[in-house]
Amino acid sequence: MRTESLPARSKVVYVIPHLSSEESEHFAHIPAFLAALGARMDVVALVERGTPPARLPGVRKVISTVGRSRVARLVRAFSAVRWCARTGYRTYFLRYSRFLLIVLILTYPLFRHRILLWRSGTADMVDGNRRRTLRHRWNDLFNTLLARCAHGFVTGPESMVPVMRARWRIPAHRMRLLYNDIDSDRFAPLPPDVRQEARHRLGWDDTEFVLLFVHRLSFRRGTRLLVPYLDAVRAELDRPVRLVVVGDGPDRSYLEQLGRGRADLRIMGPVPNQQLPSLYGAADCFLMPSYEEGFPRVLLEAMSTALPLVTTRAGGSADVVGPDYPFLCDVGDLPALIRMTTEVARLTSSEREALGVRMRERARERFSPQHVASMLEDIL
Known part of the structure; x- marks a missing residue:
């Protein structure tokens, strides 16, 4: 009897800038999202800072690049990227993480991965009533160059797509729309x-x-x-x-x-x-x-x-x-x-x-x- 094989599941490395049990930032929403994403594809979570748990629902593996020094973080990040490449994980989704973005750009000639970068808003820009220093100008140029190295620029909601495209000078064909999510079971009305x-x-x-x-x-x-x-x-x-x-x-x-x-x-x-x-x-x-x-x-x-x-x-x-x-x-x-x-x-x-x-x-x-x-x- 002839049997049809199931289609291979997609694989993605989801980079989390910071994650801990006492998270006060919006990264605390990511575990619920990864559980939903894990029902659709194979997910590896790569955590840059914080005290990440050993396991997350829906996630095949949690990898921490937390280190006491930049050199230690760099070594752990390189090892993580190498492990991901060897196990078939070659697509990375990053939220704001500049450190891992730099690592991925530098290691691209070795591992040929794909980089999807999420950004929304203009909080990195200097207020109009403040003077733009040389440091501000350098950071702006450096961040723009980094953003343009990504294979896809992801943002949301709809009205932010043209704003982010103009802000980071991204070609239209590389822009992608993605919403933020909310766990309505956790954020629910109280009786x-x-x-x-x-x-x-x-x-x-x-x-x-x-x-x-x-x-x-x-x-x-x-x-x-x-x-x-x-x-x-x-x-x-x-x-x-x-x-x-x-x-x-x-x-x-x-x-x-x-x-x-x-x-x-x-x-x-x-x-x-x-x-x-x-x-x-x-x-x-x-x-x-x-x-x-x-x-x-x-x-x-x-x-x-x-x-x-x-x-x-x-x-x-x-x-x-x-x-x-x-x-x-x-x-x-x-x-x-x-x-x-x-x-x-x-x-x-x-x-x-x-x-x-x-x-x-x-x-x-x-x-x-x-x-x-x-x-x-x-x-x-």
């Missing part, structure tokens, strides 16, 4: 009793309207707007208002100084990503007043927990929430941010529930790990 318990544990009163900001604390993310924004929202609403700020960055000390002695402003600092779902679930509204964005995962996190959000159209934000989302305003429009926040606060319980269901369904259907894994498989 009413669990939500109330979480608010009490956090010290939030039932009558308070709690605003949540989760992001890097920098000028680009709109952190200089937070205090005047909070004061204006408090003046508009006839109920107590609290702003909870989660994250770290150059503006943290600035915010802590302004918030000293204020009970309505709490700066929590960085929080491990594993602990964020309860914060989203306990809050009343998510705020993202960014001037600059790429593909903000924080919007996916808020959407998946059915938390109403107010955001600007920075970067690909409109693609994430949808252009018809009612609480989306222009970059830097503080009056609109204030007005939309008060509108969210005045939603009826049925209106709030309907909005939350709509946003959670969008997150689950459009940005699930399974759908994004399918997108990456098509790219490969």
